[in-house]
Amino acid sequence: MSDLKPRKDLLDIGSLGLDEIEYVLGNAVPFKQLFQRSVKKVPTLRGKTVLNLFYEPSTRTSSSFEVAANRMSADVTNFSVSSSSISKGESLLDTIETLQAMQSDYIVIRHQAAGVPNIVANHTRASVINAGDGYHAHPTQALLDTMTFREVHPDYAGKRIAIVGDVLHSRVARSTSTLFHKQGIEVGVLGPGALIPEGRPAFMQRFQSWEDVFDWKPHAIYLLRVQMERQEGQFFPSVAEYHKMYGMNSDRLVSVRKLGAYLMHPGPVNRGVEVTDEAMSYEKSLISTQVENGIAVRMAVLHWLKPETQKD
Amino acid sequence: MRLFKNGKIASEASPELVEADVLVDDEGLIVEVGPSLDGDGAELTDCSGCVLVPGMFDLHVRGREPGFEHKETLETCAAAALHGGITGLVLMPDTSPPIDTGNQLKSVQDRIAELGSIEMLQAGCLTKGRAGKELAGFSGLARLGVPMLTDSDRSIDCPDLLRRCMEYARDFDLLVTSHCETPALAKAGVVNEGKLSYRLGLPGLPSISQEIAIVRDLALARHTGVRLHLQQISTGMSLDAVRLSKQAGVRVSCEVSPHHLILSEESVADYDTAFKIQPPLQKAADTEALLVGLLDDTIDVIASGHAPHTSFEKSADFGSAPWGGSALETAVLAIYDRFIANGKFNWDLLIRKYSSAPRRLVGLNSPVIEPGRQADFFVFDVEAETEIIPDYFRSKCSVTPFLGQTLKGSIRETLA
Numbered sequence: 253m254s255d256l257k258p259r260k261d262l263l264d265i266g267s268l269g270l271d272e273i274e275y276v277l278g279n280a281v282p283f284k285q286l287f288q289r290s291v292k293k294v295p296t297l298r299g300k301t302v303l304n305l306f307y308e309p310s311t312r313t314s315s316s317f318e319v320a321a322n323r324m325s326a327d328v329t330n331f332s333v334s335s336s337s338i339s340k341g342e343s344l345l346d347t348i349e350t351l352q353a354m355q356s357d358y359i360v361i362r363h364q365a366a367g368v369p370n371i372v373a374n375h376t377r378a379s380v381i382n383a384g385d386g387y388h389a390h391p392t393q394a395l396l397d398t399m400t401f402r403e404v405h406p407d408y409a410g411k412r413i414a415i416v417g418d419v420l421h422s423r424v425a426r427s428t429s430t431l432f433h434k435q436g437i438e439v440g441v442l443g444p445g446a447l448i449p450e451g452r453p454a455f456m457q458r459f460q461s462w463e464d465v466f467d468w469k470p471h472a473i474y475l476l477r478v479q480m481e482r483q484e485g486q487f488f489p490s491v492a493e494y495h496k497m498y499g500m501n502s503d504r505l506v507s508v509r510k511l512g513a514y515l516m517h518p519g520p521v522n523r524g525v526e527v528t529d530e531a532m533s534y535e536k537s538l539i540s541t542q543v544e545n546g547i548a549v550r551m552a553v554l555h556w557l558k559p560e561t562q563k564d
Numbered sequence: 565m566r567l568f569k570n571g572k573i574a575s576e577a578s579p580e581l582v583e584a585d586v587l588v589d590d591e592g593l594i595v596e597v598g599p600s601l602d603g604d605g606a607e608l609t610d611c612s613g614c615v616l617v618p619g620m621f622d623l624h625v626r627g628r629e630p631g632f633e634h635k636e637t638l639e640t641c642a643a644a645a646l647h648g649g650i651t652g653l654v655l656m657p658d659t660s661p662p663i664d665t666g667n668q669l670k671s672v673q674d675r676i677a678e679l680g681s682i683e684m685l686q687a688g689c690l691t692k693g694r695a696g697k698e699l700a701g702f703s704g705l706a707r708l709g710v711p712m713l714t715d716s717d718r719s720i721d722c723p724d725l726l727r728r729c730m731e732y733a734r735d736f737d738l739l740v741t742s743h744c745e746t747p748a749l750a751k752a753g754v755v756n757e758g759k760l761s762y763r764l765g766l767p768g769l770p771s772i773s774q775e776i777a778i779v780r781d782l783a784l785a786r787h788t789g790v791r792l793h794l795q796q797i798s799t800g801m802s803l804d805a806v807r808l809s810k811q812a813g814v815r816v817s818c819e820v821s822p823h824h825l826i827l828s829e830e831s832v833a834d835y836d837t838a839f840k841i842q843p844p845l846q847k848a849a850d851t852e853a854l855l856v857g858l859l860d861d862t863i864d865v866i867a868s869g870h871a872p873h874t875s876f877e878k879s880a881d882f883g884s885a886p887w888g889g890s891a892l893e894t895a896v897l898a899i900y901d902r903f904i905a906n907g908k909f910n911w912d913l914l915i916r917k918y919s920s921a922p923r924r925l926v927g928l929n930s931p932v933i934e935p936g937r938q939a940d941f942f943v944f945d946v947e948a949e950t951e952i953i954p955d956y957f958r959s960k961c962s963v964t965p966f967l968g969q970t971l972k973g974s975i976r977e978t979l980a
Contacts, residue, residue: 266763345879365881366765367835386883388765423765451762485751 258558261373261380264389265430273434276552277399283555284548286323296555297326303356304330306383307363312519313383313393316543317360320550326358344368348375357559361385379557381550387423393518394427396549397474398435400542404514405471409436414465416498417476417526418447418487419456424518425476429456440468443476443498446487462498466507472514472538475500475526491525499524500531514538565589567603571611571943573933574618574911576920581615581911588939592979596935613947618915618931619651619940619980620896623819623922624795624867626716626888627684629675631660636872636960638672641892642681644870644959648893649942651980652683654926657694658716664689666704673708682980685711685926690729690740696720699729706736711926712793714741717842717871717887719777721747723784730790739925741793742781744802745843749773754883756844760829766882769844771799778802782809785816793925794818796869798843800853807862817925819865820854822895826902827851827965837878837885838965842869858917859909865925866918868895872961889963894971896942897950901971905946939979948974 256275286292302321306314314330321328351359351372359378361369366386373380384390402408413432419425419441429439433455441448442459459465465473478494488494495501500508500515505528508515515537521527531537566588572581585601588594596603622645628636636644638655645653655672657663663672663686672686688705692698694715702713713733719742720726726742733740753769755761761768778794782805785792797803797818806818823841828851832839839845857863871888878885895918903909920930931940951970954962 344881344884345876363881365883367883368881370835371879371881386765387767426762426765449758449762449768451758451760451768453762 259556260558260560261369262391262553262557263369263373263380263382265391265394265427265434270434272556273395273398273431276395276549276556277402279552279555280395280399280545280548283551284545287544287548293323293325295325297321297324300326300357301355302326302328302358302360302554303351303354303378304328305351305359305361306332307361308384310362310384312543313362316546317381317383317550320547320554321358323547324551324554326554329356344371345375348372351378352376355561357561358554358557377560379559381553381557384423387421387426389427390423391427392546392550392553393424394431395553396542396546397428397516397518398431399545399549400516400538401432401437401472403541403545404538410438411471412438412440412468413472413474414440414442414459414468414470415474415476416442418479419443419452419476420447420449420487421479422476428474440465440470444488444494462504462507466511469511470513472516473500473508474516477518477520478522478525495525500527502528502530505531505534508534512536516542519543565595565603565606566609567601567606568609568611568616568943569601571614571616573597573616574915575932576912576915576930579910579912586616586933588979592939594933594935594937594939597933609943611943613945614976615911615944615946616933616941617649617911617944618919618933619942619978620649620918621922621928622650622653622868622870622892622895622918623793623865623925624821625653625655625870625892626658626872627655628872629659630672635874638675638679638684639681640958640960642679642684644890644892644957645682646978646980647958647975649896649944649975649978650682650892651931651940651978652923652928653685654711655684655686656714656716657687657689662689662694663687664692664694664700666701666708669705669708669710683928687712687714687741689713690715690720691725694718696722696725699732702732702736702738706738710738712739712741714795715743717743719743719745719747723780726781727784727788730784730788730792734788734790737791739791739793741795742777743795744774744777744781744797746773746777749776752883754840754844755832756829756846758829758847760832764834764882771801771846771850774799774843775801775805779805782806782814782816785809786812786814789815791815792817795867796821796824796843797854797857797863798824798846799850803853803857803862807857810862817864818862819867820858820863821867821869821891822898823869823891823965825851825854825858826898831965835882837880837882838889838963838967840882840885840887841889841965842871842887855908859913864917865922866895866899866914867922868892870959872959873963874961875963878963889965890957890959890961891964892959893957894952894964894966896944896975897971897973898966900944900973905972942978943976945974945976946972950974
């Protein structure tokens with residue numbers, strides 16, 4: 253792996269090479285093994301600083317990055333900016349100036365506007381890690397999803413995964429499906445027509461019903477969070493109807509169990525919308541594993557990226 | 565006296581260029597046009613390898629004065645126009661305050677007269693404050709010779725209000741200009757809805773936003789009999805609607821920008837706000853349809869849609885950055901580079917679409933390079949190239965999708 257080109261930022265999945273993906277996922281495995289030890293820390297990033305910059309509320313992702321950075325022995329600063337207190341966009345360059353002055357080595361950024369991490373990355377020497385921007389990308393989510401799927405299906409190529417729900421407003425769907433596709437995993441989608449965008453890549457075949465999904469014999473079903481807060485306008489009549497049409501209920505769980513398929517969800521779960529309580533306790537649910545792998549993958553990403561802050 | 569020697573003269577009458585020298589007197593009047601003039605004592609300008617082209621007229625320009633002088637002033641706007649071969653233009657009324665009364669119009673007209681620069685006509689608003697609620701002061705605007713009424717980049721959402729605007733404007737024989745957008749569909753969209761909005765994860769703006777607005781506006785124009793001009797047509801279906809209406813005798817004209825003729829959504833560099841152009845760049849098939857529409861005269865006019873902003877304003881994220889950029893100084897060059905240089909069409913078409921047709925719409929005569937006429941032309945060097953860099957611009961704004969490109973040809977000077 254020594255011939256890997258050094259990379260400063262992780263902004264999306266599309267630009268990653270297979271060698272880079274293998275490198276990160278390969279390193280995530282020993283990092284995860286560390287979690288079983290009494291000392292869960294490695295000294296790799298001692299003396300380095302990680303800035304968690306969240307323009308959108310998030311506890312899970314920001315905590316996951318914080319834990320990952322701590323386990324790498326980096327110093328972490330959490331910086332959450334409520335979106336109402338900033339005049340969006342226009343202050344962005346000023347914010348970057350400030351960040352630059354803080355001399356952080358890594359900037360983990362989440363922003364409601366797509367493309368903001370790209371702008372930050374172009375204007376700072378720190379490594380920028382995109383922790384979710386608009387509907388655009390969430391690359392560490394894709395990496396942790398792939399790690400999780402590969403753990404249960406080591407012979408992952410040619411396997412099938414069905415993504416269910418709001419693809420239109422989902423950066424998770426975009427990044428995860430792209431990475432699955434790069435790994436040779438087939439991707440199908442199910443959801444209300446208005447939320448399955450026409451402009452999606454051709455490899456994302458659309459199913460009209462759960463029956464069609466089950467006939468396709470997926471190896472995992474990936475339920476997306478219903479993002480009521482991100483939608484402008486109405487895309488389906490009601491949450492109750494969404495649950496009826498697309499939710500994972502006990503009837504559908506019977507089919508899932510019969511197939512031996514796994515359940516995945518990026519969290520946080522809307523119980524009673526995407527999933528019923530019963531489905532939450534399904535023995536092949538990978539939701540907790542996804543959270544655990546999130547830390548390992550983020551450690552591997554911090555380990556991999558090369559900030560330009562330490563040249564001299 | 566100045567003698568422009570060894571050049572070729574372009575006109576809308578013929579695709580053929582005519583080799584002739586042009587003698588211009590000190591008053592800016594063309595004295596003589598013909599082969600091998602000697603023009604005793606005249607200052608000689610060698611135009612070998614150059615085409616002399618009648619000055620362009622841009623129907624869709626933002627001068628930003630009053631109110632947004634940090635983006636552009638009438639002075640920089642005029643300088644930019646001349647630099648781009650444009651000798652006349654119509655200013656959008658989306659200033660602060662907006663130009664919605666005779667008094668507002670008068671103050672801008674006075675400012676233009678004071679500058680004494682190129683021909684700049686100030687358009688007026690359709691509705692008060694461009695708020696889309698009540699009619700602006702049409703009669704006051706009309707009395708001062710307003711060239712058109714438009715709410716600039718705001719579409720009038722209420723069809724009843726637009727109908728009343730049209731009926732009232734018709735009595736003054738005023739040209740009503742429509743931005744062609746359906747706000748309820750456009751919403752927060754910033755790029756064409758489809759592959760691009762999916763890839764970039766940006767809110768999509770569906771092409772039906774323009775298409776529905778155009779069909780509605782055409783129906784209203786047909787109903788009211790007003791003269792309607794549609795700004796910045798961008799899709800094939802929009803064109804089809806215009807084509808049918810023209811066949812049915814509706815008094816409609818429409819324009820396309822060089823950006824929409826040349827660029828498609830495929831050209832949008834990732835999150836580069838220079839490509840945030842209104843309406844959003846469309847599919848390649850639409851871009852091709854626009855060229856067909858230009859050639860078959862469905863599209864009457866080329867207009868730049870010049871919308872200057874500061875680099876700082878355009879450096880915001882794609883969603884928040886304002887629409888548009890600098891267009892006056894790249895319009896002729898980009899069209900020459902992409903269409904005329906490779907024979908897609910000739911100078912005569914450009915002159916028709918970007919000089920005489922827009923002037924006719926606002927009741928002006930078109931410049932011709934003939935004895936007895938005012939010298940109103942630019943000298944275009946086809947053998948040179950122009951590097952589009954920030955220093956090239958006379959406009960305060962140098963944000964353009966062509967930044968960093970070298971375009972064929974060079975505008976040596978413009979006389980007006």
